[in-house]
Amino acid sequence: MTRRNRRRYDSHVSHERWLVSYADFITLLFAFFTTLYAISTVDRQKLSQMVESMQAAFDSTAARPAEAVRPPTPPPERAALEPNNLEELRQRLSLRLQRQIAGGQVGLEVDPRGLVVTIREAGTFAIGSADLSPAAIAVLSEVADALDGIEHPVRVEGHTDDVPIHTDRFRSNWELSTSRATSVVAFFVQARGLPPARFSAAGYGEFHPRSANDSDAARAQNRRVDIVILNAATTKAEEPSARAATATPAEPRPAAIPEDAAPAQTSPPAQTPAPGPSASAAPSI
Secondary structure, eight states: OHHHHHHHHHTTOOSOTHHHHHHHHHHHHHHHHHHHHHHHTOOHHHHHHHHHHHHHHHHHHHHSOGGGOOOOOOOOSOGGGSHHHHHHHHHHHHHHTHHHHHTTSEEEEEETTEEEEEEESTTTBOTTOOOBOHHHHHHHHHHHHHHTTOOOOEEEEEEOOSSOOOOSSOSSHHHHHHHHHHHHHHIIIIITOOOGGGEEEEEOTTSSOSSOSSSHHHHHHHSEEEEEEEOHHHHHHHSOOHHHHHHSOOOOOOOOOOTTTOOBSSOOOOOOOOSSSOTTSOOOO
16 A cells, blocks of 8 residues: 555656756846846947047146146125126116116116115105106116126115105104115015025105205205115125125124215104294105
8 A cells, every 4th residue: 555655756756857947047048148238338429528528627737737736716796796797787787677767756866885776755655655666667677687697785765855744654764764774675575585694674754855955846856766786895894794794694783874964774763853944744755
């Protein structure tokens, strides 16, 4: 009985198990030759360019003496502050604002500070208001497009005439002039996306008039907003270095005030109005 079962089991033993190992060998061999083929099809043009560039780099370094190897020269300091750039900007703005200049709404001049774009109150601000009118937005849009291609710092200065003002919103001409300057800066930064670090706002009140406040026409000339595009000398003398400020932060301290009546950045303490037209009169600013 045992011998018969053994014969039956022996008859089912497979004699072709070597085929499994052979198939594995053929698969590995196929993968090997596929890898060799992939390596042999490297882009010769790219490989030759890489080899040539490496040879040129090593040869140029080896050809120069050690003392001749110097660090790269830093870029020039703000080429946008060259005087020629301001003259080109003045010409561009003259073409852009030709209609407003002819109509007396805008003035362009160059003074020791830089290029001054004067936006007069007529058609720009409502009387006693710091809200931009559609005409002001149209003018400021043209100025913003011109400022987008340069890196000059810009100071926006608000000016009024000598008629006192006292409303629910503005207690003095200081506040009105500063608020108008701030409105212009906010338009440049928020509406047009210009870098805020380039801008500053100042309010001079009635203390920097263009002409004597002895007539309605003269007062109208004094009610204005000046957009001063600072030149290199003014920037170096007045503006703080943004790079130094970010590199070495210091504790906040009051800004230095020049002796010649610096612009008011914040509203001064309430004081008794000087003799003149009544403070309760309707504002003409």
